[in-house]
Amino acid sequence: MAESMIVNFITSALALLVTLGILVTVHEFGHFWVARRCGVKVLRFSIGFGKAVKTWIGKDGVEYVIAPIPLGGYVKMLGQEDTTIPNSANLPASQRHLSFACKPLWQRMAIIAAGPIANFLLAIFVFWLINISYGVTGIAPVVNNVIEGSIVEISGLKAGDEIIAVDGKETIIWRQVTLQLLARLGESGVISLTVDPADSNSVHEVNIPINAWLRGTTEPNPVSDLGIIQFEIPAVIAGLVPGGRAEASGLLANDEILSVNGRAVRGWTHWVQLIRSSPELELDVVVKRDGMNTALLLRPALSQLDDGSTIGRIGAYVQETSLAELLPPEMRREINYNVFTAIQPAIQETWDKSVFVLDSVKKMVIGLISVKNINGPITIAQVAGETASYGLEVYLGFLALLSISLGVLNLLPIPVLDGGHLMYYTIEAVIRRPVPEKIQAFGLQLGLLLISGIMVLAIYNDVNRLL
Numbered sequence: 001m002a003e004s005m006i007v008n009f010i011t012s013a014l015a016l017l018v019t020l021g022i023l024v025t026v027h028e029f030g031h032f033w034v035a036r037r038c039g040v041k042v043l044r045f046s047i048g049f050g051k052a053v054k055t056w057i058g059k060d061g062v063e064y065v066i067a068p069i070p071l072g073g074y075v076k077m078l079g080q081e082d083t084t085i086p087n088s089a090n091l092p093a094s095q096r097h098l099s100f101a102c103k104p105l106w107q108r109m110a111i112i113a114a115g116p117i118a119n120f121l122l123a124i125f126v127f128w129l130i131n132i133s134y135g136v137t138g139i140a141p142v143v144n145n146v147i148e149g150s151i152v153e154i155s156g157l158k159a160g161d162e163i164i165a166v167d168g169k170e171t172i173i174w175r176q177v178t179l180q181l182l183a184r185l186g187e188s189g190v191i192s193l194t195v196d197p198a199d200s201n202s203v204h205e206v207n208i209p210i211n212a213w214l215r216g217t218t219e220p221n222p223v224s225d226l227g228i229i230q231f232e233i234p235a236v237i238a239g240l241v242p243g244g245r246a247e248a249s250g251l252l253a254n255d256e257i258l259s260v261n262g263r264a265v266r267g268w269t270h271w272v273q274l275i276r277s278s279p280e281l282e283l284d285v286v287v288k289r290d291g292m293n294t295a296l297l298l299r300p301a302l303s304q305l306d307d308g309s310t311i312g313r314i315g316a317y318v319q320e321t322s323l324a325e326l327l328p329p330e331m332r333r334e335i336n337y338n339v340f341t342a343i344q345p346a347i348q349e350t351w352d353k354s355v356f357v358l359d360s361v362k363k364m365v366i367g368l369i370s371v372k373n374i375n376g377p378i379t380i381a382q383v384a385g386e387t388a389s390y391g392l393e394v395y396l397g398f399l400a401l402l403s404i405s406l407g408v409l410n411l412l413p414i415p416v417l418d419g420g421h422l423m424y425y426t427i428e429a430v431i432r433r434p435v436p437e438k439i440q441a442f443g444l445q446l447g448l449l450l451i452s453g454i455m456v457l458a459i460y461n462d463v464n465r466l467l
Contacts, residue, residue, distance in 0.1 A: 012385035016377065019384045019399060020070040021047065023119065023406055030118025031075040031111055038107040041098035044076040071377065077111075105429055112421045119407035123350045124343075126400040131342035134393045136335040138173025142198075143228055145266055150227020155208045157228065160198030167192050173333050174223070174230055181222035183356055186215045186368025191226075218372045231331065232267025237287075237316050244315020249298040251316060255287040268318050275300050279312035353401060357408045376458030415440070415447030 025047055032045055042060075046052075048067030055065050067073075079099025096102045100111070141163040146153045163171055166180035184191055191208040214220045223230060235257035240247045257265045260274050261284050274283070279302035287294050300312025337345070363369040375383075380402070387398040413423040420443065424435045 011388065012381040015384035015388045015395075016381035017070055019380070019402065022399065023122075023403055024048070024070060024073045026118050026122045026403070027115045027406060027410070028073045028075050030114035030116075030121075033118075034114035035075065035077055035100070035111045038103055038111060039098065040100045040103060040111065041078040041095070042075060043078055044074075046076070047073045049073075105425055109422060109425045112418050112425070113411075115418055116407040116410045119403045119410070120350055120354065123353075123400040123403045123407070124346050126396050126403070127346035127349050128342045130393060130396055130400075131337040131346055132339055135337060136173065136333070136345075138175050138333050139231055140331050140333050141171050141174045141177045142231075142331060144231050145229040147227035147229065151208055152206070152227045155206050157193065157195065157206050157208075158197065161195040161206075162198070163193050164196050164203070165194035168194070172335070178223055179352075179356070181226070182220065183359065184210065184213060185217070185220060185222070185360075186212060186363050188212055212368070215368055216370045218370055229266055232269055233318060235265050235268045235271040236319065238319035239317055241315030241317075244313075245299060245301050246314040246316040249285070249314075250296050251285075251287065251298070251314075252289065255289050255294075257285065258288055258293065259286045260284070275314055276311040279303070279310055281312070350400070350404060353404050354408055357405050361408070361412070371457060372461055372464075374454065374458045374461055376455070376460075376462040378459070378462035414450060415443035416451060417447065420447055 028045065028047065032042055035042055042062050044063045044065060046065040046067060047070075048065075049069040049072055050067045052065045052067050055063060057063055077100040078095065079101040100108060103111075143157060143159055143161045143163070145159045146157055163177050165171055166177055167184070169176075169180055171177045171180060181191070188211045189209075191210055191213075193206040193208065194203060195206050196203050208226065214222065214225060217225075237246070237251055237253055237255045237257070239253050240251060257271050259265055260271075263274075265271050265274070278300050280299060283298045283300070285296045285298045287296060298314065300314050302310055303313045304310050360369060360373075364371055364373070383398060384395070387395040410417050411419040411422070413419045415421075415423075424440065424443075428434050
């Protein structure tokens with residue numbers, strides 16, 4: 001156990017360093033590259049904060065720095081601190097043409113915007129790479145069943161319906177359905193599902209009313225929360241633990257669970273939920289065995305978890321097999337791209353996720369989404385480690401999403417962020433003079449306070465998730 005925890009910690013830490021290292025380097029290189037193209041003298045290019053681990057002077061005269069805290073970086077340019085002083089009067093005349101402050105307003109804006117733009121370009125590149133390497137694969141969004149009395153059943157969604165669009169946006173696989181539904185978190189109104197019924201060719205709309213939908217939820221599962229049941233592994237017993245309650249009740253390997261207390265079992269996950277919620281309760285179980293239905297009486301044993309809660313256990317397990325192996329061919333979806341056709345969907349996915357991140361920020365500000373969804377470095381490290389263990393495709397998708405988030409958040413009009421600088425330059429373009437230094441200094445303090453508060457909240461959320 002201890003060795004496993006150490007391995008997981010090291011994996012998460014390394015994944016965090018690699019992930020943030022890539023994102024910060026790309027972001028700062030965007031500033032660096034455009035600054036050089038605009039003729040600005042770059043004094044220092046730093047990846048990370050804190051006391052330098054390694055420093056060297058490049059052939060271009062730039063001081064390159066690697067520091068131990070990978071939560072950011074910076075590009076220091078000549079005259080960058082003199083943007084409120086006309087003509088950068090603090091510099092000798094021989095260097096003013098190399099000063100950031102002496103460059104035209106459009107060039108200064110381009111240099112500042114280049115960091116977030118580099119993050120968006122990285123996301124596009126990563127999605128393009130995923131498209132040409134793996135394509136789009138997933139499960140067709142065909143409804144396996146709906147929970148009795150759920151809002152989707154009342155609205156008219158039925159088993160066998162294929163969801164071909166959510167709010168007018170095409171959905172080819174379940175993952176796209178989930179993402180479209182996540183975009184409606186905290187909202188009120190109607191979710192419109194375009195469905196293609198299995199029993200007819202009549203495509204129609206299913207309108208689902210929502211009111212402050214899942215507001216305050218920290219780990220939403222929008223598909224199941226609506227009452228939609230996706231494809232589930234059949235509830236077939238693969239084997240029994242000797243001496244367990246399952247063996248004592250007469251359950252056998254290859255038995256398929258049909259019902260519990262007269263309630264139909266949808267699949268293995270549903271079966272596990274019923275068992276876990278019924279410690280020491282007698283359950284009337286009907287199984288299918290050799291083509292015939294057999295009734296059994298089962299009493300799950302009470303088992304206590306580390307957190308003090310109790311669940312039911314019976315000592316039975318499912319066959320270890322992938323969902324892809326169980327799916328019929330018609331339920332699998334796969335789209336392949338070449339190096340050219342992969343570009344447009346990569347751009348579209350970057351745009352869609354950017355809008356989603358920005359919309360989520362807006363919803364947090366106005367209270368439609370819980371601020372408990374803000375993640376800090378601990379959660380990022382955990383997710384980075386997990387996605388890395390799942391394979392390159394999953395990790396790359398996570399990297400692209402983080403890059404988009406970094407780009408969007410840096411464009412917010414908050415002083416100390418790139419968006420705050422762009423806000424000042426926009427005001428300068430309107431009033432024809434730099435924003436007064438006192439106002440910029442006050443904005444800097446306000447921005448630092450806001451960003452510090454967000455970081456404290458993110459770390460607090462991280463710690464709460466661990467406890």
